[in-house]
Amino acid sequence: MVKVCFISHSSQKWGAEKFLLETVLQLRDQIEIVVLLPNNGALCEDLQKYDIDHHIIPYTWWVGKNISIIKGVVKLVHSLFVGMYIAYKLKKMKCDVVFSNTCTICVGAIAAQVLRIKHVWFTHEFLWEDHQLRFHLGKNISTFLMDKLSHHCVVNSYAVYESFTKNLSRREKWRVMYQPVTLHFSPKPISIVAKKNFRCMILGAIKDNKGQKDAIAAVYLLKEKYSICAELFIIGDGKSEYVNELKKQVCEHDMQEQIIFIPYVEFAASWMNETDIVLVCSKNEAYGRVTVEAFLSKKSVVGSASGGTCELLKDDNNGLLYEPGNIEQLAKKIKILHDSETLRNEIAERAYLWAEDNISWQKYNKELCEILSVQSE
Missing domain, CATH: 3.40.50.2000 (Glycogen Phosphorylase B;)
Structure with missing residues (x-):
C-alpha cells in the first residue's frame, strides 16, 4: 500500500x-x-x-x-x-x-x-x-x-x-x-435567533477581501430603497479591529437587530439550513467552498463575478452574479430572490444538481x- x-x-x-x-x-x-x-x-x-x-x-x-x-x-x-x-x-x-x-x-x-x-x-x-x-x-x-x-x-x-x-x-x-465538500451537521440543535424576515448569510474569515462590508451596505440599501427589512448573519472570525469597524458600520445604519455577528461555527451546513440565501462577496475567491456547501444545502447563492466564484455560478441558472463592489447590483440580486420563492427554489435545485454532477x-x-x-x- x-x-x-x-x-x-x-x-x-x-x-x-x-x-x-x-x-x-x-x-x-x-x-x-x-x-x-x-x-x-x-x-x-x-x-x-x-x-x-x-x-x-x-x-x-x-x-x-x-x-x-x-x-x-x-x-x-x-x-x-x-x-x-x-x-x-x-x-x-x-x-x-x-x-x-x-x-x-x-x-x-x-x-x-x-x-x-x-x-x-x-x-x-x-x-x-x-x-x-x-x-x-x-x-x-x-x-x-x-x-x-x-x-x-x-x-x-x-x-x-x-x-x-x-x-x-x-x-x-x-x-x-x-x-x-462534505456537509457537517451539528449533532445537537443549534442555538439561533428565530427568523423574523428574509435572511441572508455570509460565512468565512472576516476580512476586507471577503466582502462583508458590501453585504452590510447592500442590506442597508434594501431597507432604504426597497423597504425590505432583510436579516444578515455574518459568521466567522477576524481581527478585532476589523470586526469592530464592521460593527461600527452596522451601528451607523441603526441595523443592530437586522445584522448579527456570530463567531466561527463548526457545522456550517446546520446554519445554512436556517437561512434563505447565501452571499459570497469575496473580491477574488480562488475556489469557493462556501458556494459548494450552499449548493449541496439547496440554498440559492448571490456571488461576485470574480475568481473561482464565476466558474461555479452561472448567472440566472444555478445562482446570481453581481459585479464585485457594485452595492446597487448586489442589492437588486438579493431583491430578486426575496421577491420570488419559486425562483429561489428553482435556482437552488439547479445548483444542487450541478454540484452532484460536477463535484x-x-x-x-x-x-x-x-x-x-x-x-x-
Whole structure:
C-alpha cells in the first residue's frame, strides 16, 4: 500500500485544512497516511479523533506580507534545513509520496527532492489577490520551482490555473480539480435567533477581501430603497479591529437587530439550513467552498463575478452574479430572490444538481488516486 505524507500549512480549520482532513478520511482505506503540521491546533484534535497518524514539526512559509529581503532569505534557509530534516523523518516512516496542501509551504517539495520520491503540490489560493501574500522569491521564480520540484501541480479552479501558469512555457504537470465538500451537521440543535424576515448569510474569515462590508451596505440599501427589512448573519472570525469597524458600520445604519455577528461555527451546513440565501462577496475567491456547501444545502447563492466564484455560478441558472463592489447590483440580486420563492427554489435545485454532477468525491478520489499512483476503488 502506498504511503502518503500530507503536509498542512497550518493547524487551524479554514478551507484548505478542512479539505485536507476530508481528503485523508476519504482515502484512508486505500493508502497509508501521515500528516505533518507546523504547530498544535484544531486540526490536530480532529486528526487525533479519527486516529490519523500525525506529527508536529515547526516550519515556516515561503510567502509573507511586506517581508524584507533579509528576513525572506532567512526564512528560505530555515525551510531548506527543515525540509532536509523532514526528509530524514519521512525516510524512517517509509513514505512514497509527499502531498503539499498549499503553495504557501515548500518544505515538502524539498524533502521529496532529497529523497527522490513523488511530490504533489495542491494550490488553493491566488496569494496576492485573495490574501495579500507574496512569494519571497517572487511569483515567476516560485512557480518555476513549483513546476520543477513536483510530479503534479493541482489547482482548485481555472482562475488559479491561469494565474500560476501564465508565464510557464509548459503546463503539462498542471491540472484543475474542483474540491468536493462534505456537509457537517451539528449533532445537537443549534442555538439561533428565530427568523423574523428574509435572511441572508455570509460565512468565512472576516476580512476586507471577503466582502462583508458590501453585504452590510447592500442590506442597508434594501431597507432604504426597497423597504425590505432583510436579516444578515455574518459568521466567522477576524481581527478585532476589523470586526469592530464592521460593527461600527452596522451601528451607523441603526441595523443592530437586522445584522448579527456570530463567531466561527463548526457545522456550517446546520446554519445554512436556517437561512434563505447565501452571499459570497469575496473580491477574488480562488475556489469557493462556501458556494459548494450552499449548493449541496439547496440554498440559492448571490456571488461576485470574480475568481473561482464565476466558474461555479452561472448567472440566472444555478445562482446570481453581481459585479464585485457594485452595492446597487448586489442589492437588486438579493431583491430578486426575496421577491420570488419559486425562483429561489428553482435556482437552488439547479445548483444542487450541478454540484452532484460536477463535484463528487467519487470523481475526485479517482483522479487523485491516479496522481498518487494508487488503484482507486
